Amino acid sequence: xxxxxxxxxxxRLVLAGELSAxxxxxxxxxxxxxxxxxxxxxxxxxxxxxxxRAELVDRRVTLGEDPGPMAGVxxxxxxxxxxKGLTTTCGSSxxxxxxxxSATVVQRLEAxxxxxxxxxxxxxxxxxFSSENHWFGxxxxxxxxxxxxxxxxxxxxxxVASGLAAVAIGTxxxxxxxxxxxxxxxxxxxxTHGRVPLTGVFPLAPSLDTVGPLTRTVGDAALVYEAIxxxxxxxxxxxxEPVKKPEPxxxxxxQVGVPHxxxxxxxxxxxxxxxxxxxxxxxxxxxxINQLEDDFVQPPxxxxxxxxxxxxxxxxxxxxxxxxxxxxxxxDRLGNALGITVAASVEAKKWREQLREHTxxxxxxxxxxxxxxxxxxxxxxxxxxxxVAGEEMTYRRALSMFxxxxxxxxxxxIVLPLSEAGGPPPxxxxxxxDWSEHRLLGIGTALEQAGIVAFRSPPAFDAGxxxxxxx
Numbered sequence: 001x002x003x004x005x006x007x008x009x010x011x012r013l014v015l016a017g018e019l020s021a022x023x024x025x026x027x028x029x030x031x032x033x034x035x036x037x038x039x040x041x042x043x044x045x046x047x048x049x050x051x052x053r054a055e056l057v058d059r060r061v062t063l064g065e066d067p068g069p070m071a072g073v074x075x076x077x078x079x080x081x082x083x084k085g086l087t088t089t090c091g092s093s094x095x096x097x098x099x100x101x102s103a104t105v106v107q108r109l110e111a112x113x114x115x116x117x118x119x120x121x122x123x124x125x126x127x128x129f130s131s132e133n134h135w136f137g138x139x140x141x142x143x144x145x146x147x148x149x150x151x152x153x154x155x156x157x158x159x160v161a162s163g164l165a166a167v168a169i170g171t172x173x174x175x176x177x178x179x180x181x182x183x184x185x186x187x188x189x190x191x192t193h194g195r196v197p198l199t200g201v202f203p204l205a206p207s208l209d210t211v212g213p214l215t216r217t218v219g220d221a222a223l224v225y226e227a228i229x230x231x232x233x234x235x236x237x238x239x240x241e242p243v244k245k246p247e248p249x250x251x252x253x254x255q256v257g258v259p260h261x262x263x264x265x266x267x268x269x270x271x272x273x274x275x276x277x278x279x280x281x282x283x284x285x286x287x288x289i290n291q292l293e294d295d296f297v298q299p300p301x302x303x304x305x306x307x308x309x310x311x312x313x314x315x316x317x318x319x320x321x322x323x324x325x326x327x328x329x330x331x332d333r334l335g336n337a338l339g340i341t342v343a344a345s346v347e348a349k350k351w352r353e354q355l356r357e358h359t360x361x362x363x364x365x366x367x368x369x370x371x372x373x374x375x376x377x378x379x380x381x382x383x384x385x386x387x388v389a390g391e392e393m394t395y396r397r398a399l400s401m402f403x404x405x406x407x408x409x410x411x412x413x414i415v416l417p418l419s420e421a422g423g424p425p426p427x428x429x430x431x432x433x434d435w436s437e438h439r440l441l442g443i444g445t446a447l448e449q450a451g452i453v454a455f456r457s458p459p460a461f462d463a464g465x466x467x468x469x470x471x
Contacts, residue, residue, distance in 0.1 A: 003031055003163030004457050007073045007220040010166055011113070014072035017061055021072030025054040025115050028074040032118060032164040039140045041158040043079045043089055045118040050074075053115045068113030070227055075109055076159035076168040079119035080126055081211070082106070082200035090202050091122045093135045094318060094325040103200025104232045105169065105211050112227040117165060121155030124330045126171055126204045127311065128152055129179055129399040130379060134327025138381050141183060142458035143424040148379040150183035150399055152176040156214050157184040161458055167224050168214045173204045174307065175403025177212045178415040182373035182427035183399075185417040185456060187215045187444070189225060190403075192434045193410040194239035197232035205310035206237065208407040216455040218416070218444035222246040225437060241435050248449070249442030252286030257366030259292045265401055266389040267375045274418050274426035275372045281452050282370075290366050294358070299351065303404050306348035308337035352408050359409045363433040368443065371402040373415045373427035406431055414440045416447060419454035428453070 001010075001024060013019035029047050036042060060067040077083060080090045082099035083106050089095060106116065121139045123131045131139040131154025139154040141147045142162045149158050153170025157180030160168045170177040172190040181188025189212045196211040203209055213224035229243045258279065267275075279289050311334070319326065319334045326334065362369065376388045376398040386398045406413045412432050417425040432440045447453040 001027060003027065004216060004455075006217045007070070007166040007215065008217070008223050011069060011071045011073050011223070014057065015061065015066070019072070021054040021057040021115065022051060024072050025050050025074050025117060028165055029117055032159070035162060035164055038145060039142060039158050039162060040137050041121055041139060041155045041162070041164055042076070042118040043091065043121050043136055043155070044086065046086065046116065049085070050115050050117040053110070057113055057115065068111060070109065070223060071113035073114045074166045075114045075116045076118055076120040076156050076165035077106065077116050078122055078153050078156050078168070078170050080122065080171065080202040081169065083116060083119070086119065088202060090126070091124045091133050091136055092326070094322060095125075095202070099200070101200065104197040104234065105228045106200070108228045109169070114227070118159075120153070120159055120168060123152035123154065124327050125202070125315070126152040126173065126176060127330050127333060129175065129396050130381075131155065131180070132381055134329070140381070141424075143184065146380060148183065148381055150180035150374075150379070153214065154180050157181055157186055157188070160184070160186050160214050160216055163457060167220055169224070170212060170214050171201060171204070172210045172212055172407065173208045174303070174407050175400045177214060178403045178413060178429065179374060179399045181214055181415040181417075183377050183379070183424065185425040185427070185458065187218055187221045187417065187455070188415040189213050189221045189437065189441070190406060190413045191225070191229065191437055192412045193407070194237050195241070195412070195435070195437065196228050197235040197238050199232050199234045203314050205307045205314075207310060208307060210407070218441055218448050218453070221414070221444070222441045225441065229437070244438040246438040246441035246445070248445045249439055251282060251443060251446050251450070254282070254287040254368070254443065255290060255366040256282055256287050257290045257292045257362060257369045259294055259362070259369055259371065262402070262405075263371050265375065266391040266393070267372055268377070268388055271372050271375070271377065271426045272389075274420055275428065278418055278428045278452060279370065281450070285446075285450055292362065292365070294362065301344070302348050302351045303408065304336070305340055305344040306352055306408060308340045309345040309348070312337040312340065355405070356409050359411060360433075367432070368440070369431040371429045371431070373402060373429040374399050375401045377424050377426065402429055410434065412437045412440055414444055416444050416453040417455055419451055424458075425456060
């Protein structure tokens with residue numbers, strides 16, 4: 001079976017009895033094991049339990065029962081989400097939690113018939129954008145194994161892009177689903193804060209944290225989203241809001257806002273050109289492109305002050321007393337987090353409220369906002385500073401420039417791979433108002449159908465051998 005077959009189609013074949021879930025899952029496990037040395041996508045592969053769950057799906061199909069809409073779909077799960085009977089590491093040296101109960105998102109996936117095959121690698125404690133993990137080694141981008149897939153959900157994105165899993169689950173606090181999606185040519189959905197439960201998910205900054213899918217198609221993202229979205233009384237951040245079914249949405253008449261000066265920041269020329277071309281193609285489908293002149297950019301230090309104060313609380317029981325058990329980069333940033341003053345934290349909260357009110361005003365003018373997904377999609381492993389459009393900047397700034405603000409507004413956003421030939425695909429980010437995930441997915445589906453958005457498999461890995469090239 002083609003490992004790049006959409007998960008929606010895989011589930012349909014399993015439900016129809018035309019494909020064995022066990023065979024399907026075993027194939028992904030074999031590919032994942034063969035690729036592990038090259039790509040380092042996982043911290044753990046759970047072959048025994050995965051095959052048992054796949055056999056249960058097959059048994060239910062044989063008995064005429066419905067195992068769920070994700071029947072037999074192989075899932076890579078970010079290793080900071082609890083899974084009963086397995087140890088959560090958060091990609092760290094010091095955290096080892098043997099889960100007695102699965103996270104709500106895992107329970108929902110399994111209730112939908114999905115099979116979790118392994119725990120995906122990540123940036124240590126999800127506190128970074130490279131997935132170059134000091135303890136587990138760097139996760140490698142299948143488009144170029146000398147480069148980073150982004151982070152912090154790097155392993156999740158690599159598993160999907162390389163055909164090691166049908167879909168994956170990541171978390172996004174400042175872009176940690178969308179950034180690796182952009183660097184690996186996959187679809188990444190950041191949900192409205194409160195839409196998908198955080199119960200059983202190790203926090204980074206709880207008021208910013210979200211859980212979302214990484215997939216190869218928009219339809220697959222919709223499949224996973226429907227399975228995991230909805231309120232959970234155990235999650236204090238969960239919000240009771242109806243989950244609307246994603247359906248194809250016409251782009252004709254869509255009001256698209258392009259926020260300046262936010263989109264005018266230094267960006268790789270190829271990514272800039274691809275973004276401008278995508279806007280032209282949207283206009284060709286009948287969308288109205290609105291150039292918005294506003295102040296949708298954060299004052300210096302606000303994002304750090306807003307997030308770091310929460311991160312300091314999460315890690316205060318270990319840091320700085322156990323600082324030597326953190327990797328150097330994360331330890332350095334935690335030191336900065338502990339240095340955030342109360343005054344700075346209060347000021348950041350005020351800014352966040354003003355920013356959110358401002359975006360409400362923007363969404364009275366337009367249906368969605370459009371930006372590039374990242375300023376650069378090429379980050380060599382071990383290199384901390386990048387040259388982007390003639391300006392030297394930290395890789396964190398280059399990768400989070402267009403994503404981090406969205407977490408502070410709490411809005412949903414989707415990153416879509418553009419159908420550009422050669423090399424890692426550039427990506428488009430669309431941002432919507434609260435609870436508009438269904439519409440973002442519908443727009444994404446329309447762009448796929450129009451050929452503007454498309455997944456291409458990378459050449460770096462194909463069953464342990466170089467592939468003949470992008471598909």
